[in-house]
Amino acid sequence: MAINRRRFVQTMGAGAAGAWIAGRGLEGGLWPELAAMQGTSGAAAVSPIILSSNENPVGPGKVVLDAVRAALGASGGPAGRYSNAAGALTEAIAKKFGVKPENVALGCGSTQLLRSSTHLFTGPTKALVATIPAYEECAGYADMMGHPVRAVPLGPDLKMDLDKLADASRGAGLVFYCNPNNPVSTYVGARPTRDYISRVNRISPDTTILIDEAYFDYVTDPDHATHVPLAVEDPRVLVARTFSKAYGMAGLRLGYAIGHADTIKKMQDLDAATGNSSLNVLAMQAGIAAIAQDPGFIAAERARNTSSRDFTMKWFMDHGMKPADSQANFMFVNLGRPAKDFRDACAAKGVKVGRDFPPYEKTHCRISFGTMDEMQKAVVVFGEVLAKRAETAA
Numbered sequence: 001m002a003i004n005r006r007r008f009v010q011t012m013g014a015g016a017a018g019a020w021i022a023g024r025g026l027e028g029g030l031w032p033e034l035a036a037m038q039g040t041s042g043a044a045a046v047s048p049i050i051l052s053s054n055e056n057p058v059g060p061g062k063v064v065l066d067a068v069r070a071a072l073g074a075s076g077g078p079a080g081r082y083s084n085a086a087g088a089l090t091e092a093i094a095k096k097f098g099v100k101p102e103n104v105a106l107g108c109g110s111t112q113l114l115r116s117s118t119h120l121f122t123g124p125t126k127a128l129v130a131t132i133p134a135y136e137e138c139a140g141y142a143d144m145m146g147h148p149v150r151a152v153p154l155g156p157d158l159k160m161d162l163d164k165l166a167d168a169s170r171g172a173g174l175v176f177y178c179n180p181n182n183p184v185s186t187y188v189g190a191r192p193t194r195d196y197i198s199r200v201n202r203i204s205p206d207t208t209i210l211i212d213e214a215y216f217d218y219v220t221d222p223d224h225a226t227h228v229p230l231a232v233e234d235p236r237v238l239v240a241r242t243f244s245k246a247y248g249m250a251g252l253r254l255g256y257a258i259g260h261a262d263t264i265k266k267m268q269d270l271d272a273a274t275g276n277s278s279l280n281v282l283a284m285q286a287g288i289a290a291i292a293q294d295p296g297f298i299a300a301e302r303a304r305n306t307s308s309r310d311f312t313m314k315w316f317m318d319h320g321m322k323p324a325d326s327q328a329n330f331m332f333v334n335l336g337r338p339a340k341d342f343r344d345a346c347a348a349k350g351v352k353v354g355r356d357f358p359p360y361e362k363t364h365c366r367i368s369f370g371t372m373d374e375m376q377k378a379v380v381v382f383g384e385v386l387a388k389r390a391e392t393a394a
C-alpha cells in the first residue's frame with residue numbers, strides 16, 4: 001500500500017513536524033562500533049565513547065547474564081526449542097507491581113507496545129497527540145498509517161505544556177505522554193500528570209493516554225510516582241515500560257505494558273492476529289531474572305547515573321551553557337550551534353553524541369550519559385570542540 005507520508009501532520013504552532021517524525025527508528029544502530037570494540041569486525045580495535053543512544057553503559061547485572069547463559073543451554077537445550085517463558089515472565093512482572101497477569105502485555109522492546117497502542121487507538125479521524133519533540137515511534141507509526149498527528153510544542157523550559165496538550169487532546173484517539181521525555185530529558189511531576197489525565201478524561205472521554213515510563217528508574221524529582229495503579233483501574237490509561245534502560249538490556253529487546261485487563265486483551269489480540277506475539281527465550285529468561293533481582297540493582301544504577309549526570313550538567317553550566325533539567329540518563333543542551341557541527345567534530349575525536357532532534361537541531365544536542373570515566377574523558381573533547389568554534393568566531 002502506497003502511503004503518502006506526512007500528509008496528515010498538524011502542528012500547533014511549530015514547523016519541522018515532518019523532520020521530527022522521520023527520526024522514527026533511528027535510535028541505536030551501533031553495532032559497527034560495538035563490534036570494533038569487541039574486536040569482532042576485523043577493524044582496528046577503536047573504542048569510541050558512545051553517548052548517542054540512551055542506554056545503561058554498564059549493561060545488565062550478573063544475574064541477568066547468568067540467566068541468558070543458562071537459557072542458551074547446551075546443544076539440544078532450550079535455545080533450540082520453541083521454549084515459551086511468557087507466562088512466567090508475565091507473572092513475575094505482575095507480582096513486582098502488585099497487579100494481575102491479565103494487566104500485563106509483553107513486547108519485543110516497548111517499541112512494539114507503542115506501535116500496537118497506536119494501531120489500536122488512532123484512526124483516520126482519531127489523531128495521535130504528542131509533544132514535538134518526543135520519542136518518535138507513535139507519531140511515526142500513526143503517520144505511516146495515514147492517521148493524523150497533532151504535534152504540540154514544548155513550554156519554554158522544554159517541559160510538556162499541559163494546557164496546550166489538553167487542548168490538543170480533545171477528540172484525539174491516543175496521547176503519547178512521554179515522561180521523562182526523550183530527547184529533552186525533562187519530567188512532569190506525578191501530581192500535574194494526574195490532573196492532566198483527569199482533565200482529558202473529562203473533556204475527551206474516549207481518548208486513551210499512553211504514559212511512557214521508559215526512564216522512570218532514573219528520575220530523582222521528589223514528585224515522582226508510577227501511573228501503573230491508575231492504568232489498571234482506567235481503560236483509558238496505559239503505561240509502557242522497558243528493560244532497555246536502567247536494566248541495561250536494550251539489545252535483548254524486552255518491554256511491557258501495564259493497563260486495564262480490557263485494554264491489555266485488545267493489545268494481545270492484535271499481537272495474536274498480526275503474529276507479533278513471539279519473544280525469544282533469552283530475553284524472557286533475562287527479564288525474569290532482572291525483575292526478581294535485588295531492587296538494590298536499580299537504586300545503584302540510578303545513583304551511578306545521577307553522578308555522571310550531575311558532573312556533566314555542571315560542566316556545561318560552568319562553561320556558560322544551559323541544559324534542560326534532566327531526570328533521565330541523557331541531557332539536552334543549548335550549544336548555540338547546529339548539533340551536526342558539534343556531533344561531527346566530537347566524532348572525529350572519538351566521542352559520539354546524539355542525532356538531530358527537530359525542531360531544535362540548529363541549537364541543541366542530546367548527550368546520553370556514559371560512565372563517570374567516559375564523561376570525564378568526553379568533557380575534555382567537548383571543551384576542545386567548543387573552544388575551537390569560539391576561536392574561529394573571535
Ligand SMILES: Cc1ncc(COP(=O)(O)O)c(C=O)c1O
Pocket residue numbers: 027054108109110111112135178181182212214215241242243244250253254255
Ligand atoms: C521514551 C522511549 N520509549 C520507548 C523507547 C523504546 O525502547 P525499547 O523498544 O528498547 O523498549 C525508547 C528508546 O529509546 C524511548 O526513549
